[in-house]
Amino acid sequence: MRDAPAPTLTLVYLARLRDAFGASGENVVLPAEVTTAAQLRAWLAARGGAWAIELAPGRAVRIAVNHDIAHPETPVQPGDEVALLPPVTGG
Amino acid sequence: MTVRVQTADFDVGHELALLRGGDRRVGAVAAFIGTVRDVNDDATVATLTLEHYPGMTEKALTAIVDEAKSRWDIVDALVIHRVGALAPADQIVLVGVTSAHRGEAFAACEFIMDYLKTRAPFWKKEATPDGLRWVDARASDDDAAARWNVTPGTKA
Numbered sequence: 115m116r117d118a119p120a121p122t123l124t125l126v127y128l129a130r131l132r133d134a135f136g137a138s139g140e141n142v143v144l145p146a147e148v149t150t151a152a153q154l155r156a157w158l159a160a161r162g163g164a165w166a167i168e169l170a171p172g173r174a175v176r177i178a179v180n181h182d183i184a185h186p187e188t189p190v191q192p193g194d195e196v197a198l199l200p201p202v203t204g205g
Numbered sequence: 206m207t208v209r210v211q212t213a214d215f216d217v218g219h220e221l222a223l224l225r226g227g228d229r230r231v232g233a234v235a236a237f238i239g240t241v242r243d244v245n246d247d248a249t250v251a252t253l254t255l256e257h258y259p260g261m262t263e264k265a266l267t268a269i270v271d272e273a274k275s276r277w278d279i280v281d282a283l284v285i286h287r288v289g290a291l292a293p294a295d296q297i298v299l300v301g302v303t304s305a306h307r308g309e310a311f312a313a314c315e316f317i318m319d320y321l322k323t324r325a326p327f328w329k330k331e332a333t334p335d336g337l338r339w340v341d342a343r344a345s346d347d348d349a350a351a352r353w354n355v356t357p358g359t360k361a
Contacts, residue, residue, distance in 0.1 A: 204257070
């Protein structure tokens with residue numbers, strides 16, 4: 115038998131979003147209907163408060179799945195590391 | 206290719222000498238050094254803290270340099286980006302590119318910086334007399350990166 119996949123997905127909050135959410139990340143159990151980056155964003159925004167504000171449609175937030183920038187349709191699943199990135203300001 | 210994220214300062218002369226490495230194919234070395242300004246959006250900046258996303262940062266920088274190598278005939282490239290606490294006039298970033306001729310080195314160096322500014326996961330937080338604030342991204346940086354997407358025969 116194979117090992118069961120990790121039941122949780124790891125969320126990472128960076129820079130301004132870490133301050134806004136009051137945490138550097140968390141582990142979450144995804145509902146069955148959340149299978150893409152866009153659905154994950156909408157699911158988190160539905161928490162309300164800072165989540166609804168920061169993740170509202172049109173807010174410039176990028177999502178990285180396992181360290182690669184994702185598209186709205188990029189699949190997400192348990193075991194993934196998904197980061198929410200505000201616009202970058204390096205250099 | 207060398208891509209490094211570090212808290213320590215860097216010696217530009219030393220790094221560029223390593224990049225050249227005595228390679229006789231190299232006829233041009235272009236370098237860009239980014240430094241900390243003491244004024245940003247009309248506020249005096251006392252210190253700057255740079256954070257990044259470990260794991261993704263190196264991957265993103267490597268992808269940017271790979272993209273530059275696919276577009277221009279360059280010999281080698283170097284990116285060093287500092288993180289942590291920095292003060293005005295400190296060095297933040299070094300990009301170096303070697304090639305046979307200057308055109309490729311200049312273009313690839315500018316391309317790497319433009320893409321780094323919009324794609325590499327770094328964030329600046331400034332300490333000003335009014336308190337700490339995250340630096341906002343600039344639309345002009347997006348414009349600078351977007352111009353590289355122009356394909357031959359089209360206008361920006």
